[in-house]
Amino acid sequence: MEADDLTLLFEVFENTPRQGPGSVETTRRALRLLPDSLRVERVLDLGCGTGGSTIVLAEDTGAHVTAVDIHPPFLATLRARAEERGLADRITTVAADMANATSLGAGFDLIWAEGSAYSIGFENALRRWRPLLRPAGCLVVTELVWFVAEPAERARAFFAGEYPDMRDEATRIGQARSARYDLLGSFRLPADDWHAYYAGLEAPLRDAISRRGEREIYAATRLERAIYEACGDDYGYLCLVLQAVAAST
Numbered sequence: 001m002e003a004d005d006l007t008l009l010f011e012v013f014e015n016t017p018r019q020g021p022g023s024v025e026t027t028r029r030a031l032r033l034l035p036d037s038l039r040v041e042r043v044l045d046l047g048c049g050t051g052g053s054t055i056v057l058a059e060d061t062g063a064h065v066t067a068v069d070i071h072p073p074f075l076a077t078l079r080a081r082a083e084e085r086g087l088a089d090r091i092t093t094v095a096a097d098m099a100n101a102t103s104l105g106a107g108f109d110l111i112w113a114e115g116s117a118y119s120i121g122f123e124n125a126l127r128r129w130r131p132l133l134r135p136a137g138c139l140v141v142t143e144l145v146w147f148v149a150e151p152a153e154r155a156r157a158f159f160a161g162e163y164p165d166m167r168d169e170a171t172r173i174g175q176a177r178s179a180r181y182d183l184l185g186s187f188r189l190p191a192d193d194w195h196a197y198y199a200g201l202e203a204p205l206r207d208a209i210s211r212r213g214e215r216e217i218y219a220a221t222r223l224e225r226a227i228y229e230a231c232g233d234d235y236g237y238l239c240l241v242l243q244a245v246a247a248s249t
């Protein structure tokens with residue numbers, strides 16, 4: 001994607017409630033799959049966007065959350081949201097590349113990555129992030145996957161361009177195990193999360209078009225939605241709740 005397209009896209013997403021499919025209910029569902037014995041005091045939310053998950057994590061776990069994103073304006077919105085909810089002292093925002101996350105420290109109890117791992121490669125992300133966890137720490141990641149072996153041609157062709165490394169559920173689970181995580185649980189994000197995401201995109205997209213004129217990247221965003229509406233049974237987000245396997249096993 002041209003840098004210019006990326007700038008245009010960031011501009012749209014600065015004004016959306018979330019930057020990818022997800023919801024408060026989905027974040028909570030994943031939290032419920034963590035072991036009761038897991039003490040959660042330090043959380044790292046990678047690719048946090050404007051903090052759809054960060055706020056829930058801080059509120060529900062009582063932990064300190066380090067929220068990381070490469071796009072500083074998203075973090076400014078997150079800081080304002082944290083302030084409004086009285087969470088400013090428990091959320092630290094860091095503008096950084098999550099591919100080089102070692103500078104963020106180590107010994108985290110929990111790493112959270114909703115819809116963001118793909119941007120540095122799913123397997124690469126799982127391997128790079130593991131050393132940041134304390135022993136038996138957990139990782140929750142959502143990832144776009146194929147639900148069927150033979151997806152509709154329209155969807156297949158679209159994602160061949162947008163996400164050529166998209167895989168099926170079993171492959172991602174296998175990769176997580178190879179990267180030395182145990183699978184504690186998994187579920188597919190509900191269709192409601194997608195509908196809410198696309199509904200939240202409508203006004204910012206209209207606004208962007210009225211300011212900037214029609215652009216290819218806006219058309220691609222509308223096409224993505226049309227493909228979801230036509231072929232959304234063939235693919236979606238998988239949430240994986242993982243735990244680092246102890247070093248000696």
Ligand SMILES: C[S@@+](CC[C@H](N)C(=O)[O-])C[C@H]1O[C@@H](n2cnc3c(N)ncnc32)[C@H](O)[C@@H]1O
Pocket residue numbers: 018019020021022046047048049050051052053068069070071074096097098099113114115116119120
């Ligand atoms: C699909 S959005 C998901 C945002 C948020 N987790 C949510 O569910 O609403 C992916 C996010 O990852 C961020 N991102 C992409 N590549 C990144 C990188 N290398 N380092 C840090 N953040 C990155 C983007 O800026 C964006 O906010």
